[in-house]
Amino acid sequence: MRIVISSANFCIEPLPVYPLGMSVIAGVLDAAGHTVRQFDPMLYGMEQYPAEAEKLCREFQPELLCISIRNLDVADSQSATEEFFHEICAVVEQWKKIFSGPIVLGGSGFSMNPTAVMQHSGADYGVAGEGESAILALVSALANGNPPAHGSIISMKAEKIAGARYSRRIADYYNRETHNIPIQTKRGCPFKCVYCTYPSLEGHTLRLRPVDEVLQDIAFVKENYPDAMVYFTDSIFNDPSRHYEKILRGMLAHNLVMPWTGFITPHALSATDIDLLAASGLICADLGVDGSTDKTLAGLGKSFTFQQAKNCCEQLLERNIGVNANAMFGGPGETWETVQEGISNMRSLAPVYSIIFSGIRLLSGAPLIQTARQQGVIGPDWDDTTPLYYYAPGIEPEKLHQMLLEGFRDSKYCVYPPASRSDDFRMLHKYGYAKLKAWGLEQTRRRK
Known part of the structure; x- marks a missing residue:
């Protein structure tokens, strides 16, 4: 399958952080024979990334979109706001406007409470916890025409800890x-x-x-x-x-x-x-x-x-x-x-x-x-x-x-x-x- 993996993180507190989990899953999918593109909205900023995402979809024609959620907030009571999570949901909504295929959520932030995040975001599927084995199982089911029920959250212990395919x-x-x-x-x-x-x-x-x-x-x-x-x-x-x-x-x-x-x-x-x-x-x-x-x-x-x-x-x-x-x-x-x-x-x-x-x-x-x-x-x-x-x-x-x-x-x-x-x-x-x-x-x- 042709797959885009996107980060949903715009957090810069205390520093912007390379989306390692996204690159790990990209490497796993690539090794399994899928064609993968990694996309990080942080590179373009809140205002410009939608145009870049649309360009990627137009040129690459993905069949599946995976979105990695690293954090749910900054974990600082003096900066606490629900706006952080709203920005994450806004990234998912923006992708929905661009991409009509199935959307999978994952990442450590998502895995804190996958059911709640799924309900707030309206994504199609979720991968909770480690993603290496779960994403391969999900992609295989989708590729073979046997998709799980809409809203399914898949959790599987990884057989092996994969390294990152750095972009x-x-x-x-x-x-x-x-x-x-x-x-x-x-x-x-x-x-x-x-x-x-x-x-x-x-x-x-x-x-x-x-x-x-x-x-x-x-x-x-x-x-x-x-x-x-x-x-x-x-x-x-x-x-x-x-x-x-x-x-x-x-x-x-x-x-x-x-x-x-x-x-x-x-x-x-x-x-x-x-x-x-x-x-x-x-x-x-x-x-x-x-x-x-x-x-x-x-x-x-x-x-x-x-x-x-x-x-x-x-x-x-x-x-x-x-x-x-x-x-x-x-x-x-x-x-x-x-x-x-x-x-x-x-x-x-x-x-x-x-x-x-x-x-x-x-x-x-x-x-x-x-x-x-x-x-x-x-x-x-x-x-x-x-x-x-x-x-x-x-x-x-x-x-x-x-x-x-x-x-x-x-x-x-x-x-x-x-x-x-x-x-x-x-x-x-x-x-x-x-x-x-x-x-x-x-x-x-x-x-x-």
Whole structure:
């Protein structure tokens, strides 16, 4: 079949993100013998993409359209709006005006609540969760004249985690705008963070991509985008299975050292491990702290203390690795006393940068949903398409907002509200974080 796969994402907070899931499905369909075109409206903007989409349909004559929904909103209570989801539905509606064939929705955002998203969008079919096996089954049924019932949502565990078929045109855009190219090395998460949907989407058991396939992706990025930074998109890069160690040693052995970043947990991370991260090119760690005190870390289901997180930050900084250590206030176990303690703790991490969030976005599949239901936070008609935030009993959102504003007002390194310095953040990445970091290190060397 001739198939178009389109992203539906116009989100630029905190950065525009390459639609990796779309490219994974494109590769699977291409390998199965289908003719595929990838389309990203972000390249053209809200006003111009309809004309480009119409041109693609006119010239390519697709038989099937797949639309990938990455997020349902920005997960920031201070920027929360239903407009984000309305924009997603508007993309689907725009495609309906152009394309008269069947439309399939998928992606991580769609999979949060596929039934609700299907009802709001009016698409023909949905693929919930991993898409590799499900999309092949659906396309086969359509090609053979045996379509599922209208509105069917298909869910199948992938037999194999596929790599991405990167679109050069799309990758060129994101490299130019962010200097970030994503790579996935595994799926699943064995941790039990109460707010997280990774286990419900990918499972609790780690499933690993072959190291040689990951290294091929890294080689592609290094050859074609030498000024880029690889972004490992795994739920946690330094996983307990130590798959990451094999990848990093492979990078060292095959001359594939290049700037990279990813989600790092302080849990069981030794000085030797950090040396390996640094040697292979880790330039900035997204440290999964998320809580600001021992009490709130425990409430979030974390397996480390704040002091352990702080020690990890210090060891990373000693090796000239930048650190982001974000925190959410208002979660389980939060009190006004822990808010004050947490503000002090987060400020003590300087020069580590932290994005500070008020409240925790509730999503189906996260364990926190059950707590919220028991506490009466969730109404009977709520679904994931409407942003809803959890605050611990006794924590009033507006008072918390004012405390965070005051607590971080004069901080250079703690950013609150999260979107308050987004323009600076995007400008930094458009220039190139790795390039800027190298320039800074050179200036420091010259001053010595």
